[in-house]
Amino acid sequence: MNWLKEKIESNTSKVIAALFGTLICTIALTIGITLIWHFGDTVEHIFAGGTFFFIFWAGLFYWTILAEKGSNAWLRIFSILIPVAILDITMLLKPFS
Amino acid sequence: MQQATHKTLYKTHGWIGIISGILLFIVTFSGIPALFEAELAHWQTPNNPVLNTDKQDFDKALLVAQDQGFEHSTFFLQPANEIDGNIYFAHFPKDESPSHIIKINPNTYEIQPPATSDLAELLAHLHTDLHLPNPWGRYLVGLSGMAMLLAIIAGIFIHLKWRKEFVMLRAKRSWRLLLTDQHKILGLWSLPFTFILAFSGTILGLLGLISPILAVAAFNGDVGKATEAVLGPKAELTQEYIPSQSLNQLVIKQKESMPDMDFNLIFIDGLNDKNGFIKFSGGHHSKLSNLESTTYMIATGEAVHHGSFIGKGPFQRIFASVTPLHYVLFGDSWLKVIYAISALAACGLIVTGNMLWLERRRKNLQTSNDHHWLGKLTLGTCGGLVVAMTVAIASSQILRIFSFGEQQINIEMGLFWGSWLSFIVLPFVYGNSFKLSHLMIRLVGLLFLVTVIADGAVNDRWIWDSQGWVLNIQCGFLACGFLCFYLDFKIPKYKQSKTNKEPEEDSESGLFENHS
Numbered sequence: 001m002n003w004l005k006e007k008i009e010s011n012t013s014k015v016i017a018a019l020f021g022t023l024i025c026t027i028a029l030t031i032g033i034t035l036i037w038h039f040g041d042t043v044e045h046i047f048a049g050g051t052f053f054f055i056f057w058a059g060l061f062y063w064t065i066l067a068e069k070g071s072n073a074w075l076r077i078f079s080i081l082i083p084v085a086i087l088d089i090t091m092l093l094k095p096f097s
Numbered sequence: 098m099q100q101a102t103h104k105t106l107y108k109t110h111g112w113i114g115i116i117s118g119i120l121l122f123i124v125t126f127s128g129i130p131a132l133f134e135a136e137l138a139h140w141q142t143p144n145n146p147v148l149n150t151d152k153q154d155f156d157k158a159l160l161v162a163q164d165q166g167f168e169h170s171t172f173f174l175q176p177a178n179e180i181d182g183n184i185y186f187a188h189f190p191k192d193e194s195p196s197h198i199i200k201i202n203p204n205t206y207e208i209q210p211p212a213t214s215d216l217a218e219l220l221a222h223l224h225t226d227l228h229l230p231n232p233w234g235r236y237l238v239g240l241s242g243m244a245m246l247l248a249i250i251a252g253i254f255i256h257l258k259w260r261k262e263f264v265m266l267r268a269k270r271s272w273r274l275l276l277t278d279q280h281k282i283l284g285l286w287s288l289p290f291t292f293i294l295a296f297s298g299t300i301l302g303l304l305g306l307i308s309p310i311l312a313v314a315a316f317n318g319d320v321g322k323a324t325e326a327v328l329g330p331k332a333e334l335t336q337e338y339i340p341s342q343s344l345n346q347l348v349i350k351q352k353e354s355m356p357d358m359d360f361n362l363i364f365i366d367g368l369n370d371k372n373g374f375i376k377f378s379g380g381h382h383s384k385l386s387n388l389e390s391t392t393y394m395i396a397t398g399e400a401v402h403h404g405s406f407i408g409k410g411p412f413q414r415i416f417a418s419v420t421p422l423h424y425v426l427f428g429d430s431w432l433k434v435i436y437a438i439s440a441l442a443a444c445g446l447i448v449t450g451n452m453l454w455l456e457r458r459r460k461n462l463q464t465s466n467d468h469h470w471l472g473k474l475t476l477g478t479c480g481g482l483v484v485a486m487t488v489a490i491a492s493s494q495i496l497r498i499f500s501f502g503e504q505q506i507n508i509e510m511g512l513f514w515g516s517w518l519s520f521i522v523l524p525f526v527y528g529n530s531f532k533l534s535h536l537m538i539r540l541v542g543l544l545f546l547v548t549v550i551a552d553g554a555v556n557d558r559w560i561w562d563s564q565g566w567v568l569n570i571q572c573g574f575l576a577c578g579f580l581c582f583y584l585d586f587k588i589p590k591y592k593q594s595k596t597n598k599e600p601e602e603d604s605e606s607g608l609f610e611n612h613s
Binding site: 027030031032034035039040041042043044045046047048049050051053054057058061062065066092 | 102105106109243246247250251296299300303304307310311312313314315316323326327409410412413415416
């Protein structure tokens with residue numbers, strides 16, 4: 001267990017979180033913002049999502065990389081990813097219910 | 098800002114630069130010829146006509162093209178403009194078979210011979226796709242743009258003494274301080290342009306990658322439907338013959354319905370088909386948008402779709418302005434020159450950043466960066482690209498002596514890739530990187546001068562007789578040549594070592610060294 005803890009808390013783990021964790025988180029956030037954006041027509045929703053994609057990615061990258069250790073970086077990722085993923089799934093499934 | 102935050106941002110800035118620097122240099126430097134693609138394309142073909150008629154007869158041009166065997170029902174029509182004086186008809190097959198392109202002189206309606214040089218496309222395609230298979234090259238370019246954006250963001254936060262750094266150049270202290278000051282000056286002065294180029298380039302490169310994500314949210318994953326919502330519907334051809342309306346009449350109709358649009362491309366999908374479409378695309382003549390379009394039924398002239406991003410929401414306006422901002426489709430030619438100088442500054446920023454990282458590493462490891470593989474790779478790839486580009490530019494005119502015809506395109510490509518590869522290998526064989534970089538700069542300067550002389554001797558386009566865009570391009574080459582000789586003169590011939598015992602006023606270096 002100590003081995004795993006060391007790995008998660010390592011600098012490499014932090015960099016992986018900043019590179020790949022933030023990408024997954026950004027995708028979830030982009031879907032979320034496109035779904036909830038209520039200004040303008042559907043095309044405006046798409047472009048709002050498209051613009052925020054890059055803002056989210058850059059913002060999350062630095063928020064994650066500035067974490068003290070790897071475990072904190074992943075904690076930051078999951079604190080955003082889990083609620084946003086739940087919101088996305090709920091909203092995407094809404095038309096079928 | 099806390100010291101730990103500053104330190105992390107500094108390290109991140111350095112590592113992003115080191116990992117993506119060489120790729121970023123390729124994309125940024127090739128962006129300069131890509132910016133002038135139309136102008137270079139005009140220059141590379143000496144017999145290109147200059148448009149001197151107000152009205153282009155597209156019906157007549159189509160008949161001329163059809164007489165030459167252009168029997169396609171789906172094709173693009175590019176009108177002549179003030180830079181490229183040809184009317185183009187182009188058909189790009191969906192399979193791997195070669196495209197069919199016909200050039201027509203709009204003044205005489207004669208067929209123009211096919212181009213013997215593809216220099217502009219060779220250099221522009223390197224910028225947009227890195228000559229890699231579609232879409233992977235485009236994605237890689239987009240990712241390098243994202244890396245540039247992240248490096249810029251960190252760079253802004255770590256350089257807090259920006260007022261002082263705007264003008265600070267300690268040329269005679271030490272090699273490392275010279276690199277540090279050059280890096281900061283280049284970064285600060287070109288910041289607004291590099292930020293715009295990085296942000297717009299990232300969107301252009303990664304749009305294809307994020308489209309499915311956006312389509313999942315708004316169109317149940319149907320990318321085609323999302324594209325249709327943005328760009329208008331596609332024709333559903335019936336193969337039922339109905340003669341198409343006059344192209345000239347449809348052009349008049351388009352100008353009446355969207356007077357603010359300057360169309361630069363016509364797409365005909367289904368000529369003489371009952372359900373065929375004709376789509377006019379272009380930019381707004383006074384606002385930042387190149388996504389204006391209007392589509393008609395080609396058989397009846399009935400309007401199908403008007404696509405305009407002007408007066409729409411802020412995010413549609415942002416996306417409509419991305420291409421004009423990236424390729425300077427606004428303002429005049431001097432703005433393009435300012436963009437080109439900024440791109441050159443960004444290239445200097447990348448190279449000095451890499452050298453600085455190597456200098457700091459050298460100090461830690463007590464080795465010479467002449468022997469570090471990254472130093473050699475940076476010199477070979479970045480310097481080699483500049484040499485290879487000028488080899489291709491010079492050869493586009495010199496090779497005309499041998500009348501290779503269309504075969505010249507392949508020879509130009511061979512020379513470009515061959516010389517680049519040779520210069521990538523050269524620093525690993527020839528040990529003195531300082532001397533080699535000076536030789537490269539001199540060679541580039543010489544090749545620019547040779548280009549202008551060859552253009553005069555081979556095509557009888559001596560600079561004192563030239564006019565219009567040919568003169569501008571020749572003057573540009575001369576200016577680049579003299580800039581190279583100036584740089585060769587100014588850049589130190591050997592590494593200056595620090596002679597006095599004063600501490601180096603490089604506030605961030607200590608932070609970096611502790612962790613590199």
